[in-house]
Amino acid sequence: MTSERHKPNGQRAFLRRLLNESATRLGVAPTGDVVFGWRDRTIGSAATSGGGRFWLRATAEHEDWAQGEPWTGNRDAAEIRGIPKPDVVARVEWDEPPVGMYAELMTYVSDSPCSPTPELLQPFAAADTWWLDLRAALDKLATHSTDRGEHDPDAVVRELEDLYARRLNLPSPALRTEHMDLHWANLTSPRLWILDWEYWGTAPAGYGAALLYHHTLLAPQTAEKVHEVFADLLDTPSGHVALLSAAAHILGRAHRVDDYAELQHPVRVHAHRLLDEAETL
Numbered sequence: 001m002t003s004e005r006h007k008p009n010g011q012r013a014f015l016r017r018l019l020n021e022s023a024t025r026l027g028v029a030p031t032g033d034v035v036f037g038w039r040d041r042t043i044g045s046a047a048t049s050g051g052g053r054f055w056l057r058a059t060a061e062h063e064d065w066a067q068g069e070p071w072t073g074n075r076d077a078a079e080i081r082g083i084p085k086p087d088v089v090a091r092v093e094w095d096e097p098p099v100g101m102y103a104e105l106m107t108y109v110s111d112s113p114c115s116p117t118p119e120l121l122q123p124f125a126a127a128d129t130w131w132l133d134l135r136a137a138l139d140k141l142a143t144h145s146t147d148r149g150e151h152d153p154d155a156v157v158r159e160l161e162d163l164y165a166r167r168l169n170l171p172s173p174a175l176r177t178e179h180m181d182l183h184w185a186n187l188t189s190p191r192l193w194i195l196d197w198e199y200w201g202t203a204p205a206g207y208g209a210a211l212l213y214h215h216t217l218l219a220p221q222t223a224e225k226v227h228e229v230f231a232d233l234l235d236t237p238s239g240h241v242a243l244l245s246a247a248a249h250i251l252g253r254a255h256r257v258d259d260y261a262e263l264q265h266p267v268r269v270h271a272h273r274l275l276d277e278a279e280t281l
Contacts, residue, residue, distance in 0.1 A: 012036065015043040015058070022058040022103030023047060025092045030056060039257070046108060054089060058103035066100025069148050073198035074104055080144050083137045084193045111191045115184035119263045120219045126189055131229050133192045138208055141200075142176040149201020150175065156204055156241060163248045164271075168278045173204035173241040182208040183215040203245070206233035210246035217266040240274050247271035 015036065023030050028047040035044045037059070047056040061071070069076075074088050086106040093102040114124055150156060153172035161168050179186075180199035187194060204210075209230035216223040233239050247267050254264040 011040045012043075014060075015040060018058045018060055018101060018103075019043045019045060019056065021101075022056060022092070025094070026056065026090055026103060026105050028054060028056060028105060047105065049105075053108045055086065055106045055108050056103065057106060058101065060099050060101040063095065063098050063100045066102075069201060070198045071102070073148075073200060074106070074196075076146075076148065077197035077200060080141065082140050084133070084191070085197065086193065086195065109188060109193045109195070111188035111193055113185045113195070114187045114189050118183035118185045119215045119260065120184045120222055123219050124184070124189075124216075124222045130189060130192055131225070134187070135229050137192065137194060138179070138182075141179060141208075142205070144177045146177055146201055149177070149180070149203055151202055153204075156245065160241065160244050160248065163252075164244070164275055166275060166279065168244075168275070170241055170244075170278050171237050173238040175202050176205045177201065178203040178205075178207040180207065180211075182212045184212075187212075204238060204242040206230060206236075206239045206242040207245060209233055210239070210242040211249065213243070214246050214250055214267050214270070215263070217270065218263055240278065244271060244274055244278075247274075 016034065019030060019034060026047075026049075028049040030045040030047050032046045037043070042057060042059040044055060044057040047054050057074075060066075065071075075091055077085065078088055086109055088104050088106055090105040091102060093100070095101070115121065153175055156173055156175075157168060157170055160170075178200065179194060179197070180201060180203060181196055182194070186196045209226065213223060213226045213230070213234065216226050227234060234243060247270065250260055250267050251264060251271065254260040260267070
């Protein structure tokens with residue numbers, strides 16, 4: 001949940017109106033507390049209809065941005081099978097120019113997020129089966145073919161060279177389908193569910209694991225566990241591309257919008273170690 005400081009109260013009042021309008025359009029009744037997404041971009045709440053319990057989620061964007069892969073991510077993910085994730089039961093879109101809006105009614109997940117923040121701030125204890133389920137889910141996702149995401153492996157390395165302003169002796173990475181927003185607020189326990197599929201698609205193999213690893217660096221023991229589970233992906237030249245891409249995402253957000261105040265330092269240290277290795281290969 002985001003804090004009130006990110007946007008004025010008027011934004012949250014707008015989101016509450018949006019949630020109520022969404023409930024009316026989808027024929028459900030919101031129940032319980034509302035949850036505001038990253039920087040108050042989205043709003044969500046449990047909702048009931050016909051004795052069933054669901055999750056109602058709504059968002060709005062200026063019409064210039066109310067399109068593209070993030071706009072349809074959860075809906076597009078309906079085609080993915082065999083992975084523990086919520087399903088979109090119904091969706092509605094409408095416009096209040098110059099703003100576009102959509103709301104989705106999703107199956108309800110009763111398990112809690114592993115962390116209230118994307119970055120893990122304390123050790124995470126889970127049964128071995130949880131880790132096995134996570135690895136199996138990401139391996140299953142990798143086999144799903146999609147037009148979403150990056151499809152030019154050479155472009156990935158060129159972009160990293162531009163971002164880090166140095167020449168890298170790294171191969172063009174293998175590409176596969178990845179969850180592009182894999183962090184601790186998007187995973188649940190004690191049962192594993194993978195939430196928030198706005199951003200998913202083809203990316204450097206291991207990008208999801210790399211992003212999760214970097215979001216774990218403030219809890220070193222758990223970071224070691226993440227590395228252990230995904231070492232065969234991460235400890236390769238292609239895995240280093242994934243790690244550098246994930247680090248660039250975190251550091252870019254830290255620079256642009258002041259996110260990750262504590263996390264950015266260990267991520268930067270790790271990225272520079274990888275960059276030094278890439279230059280000396």
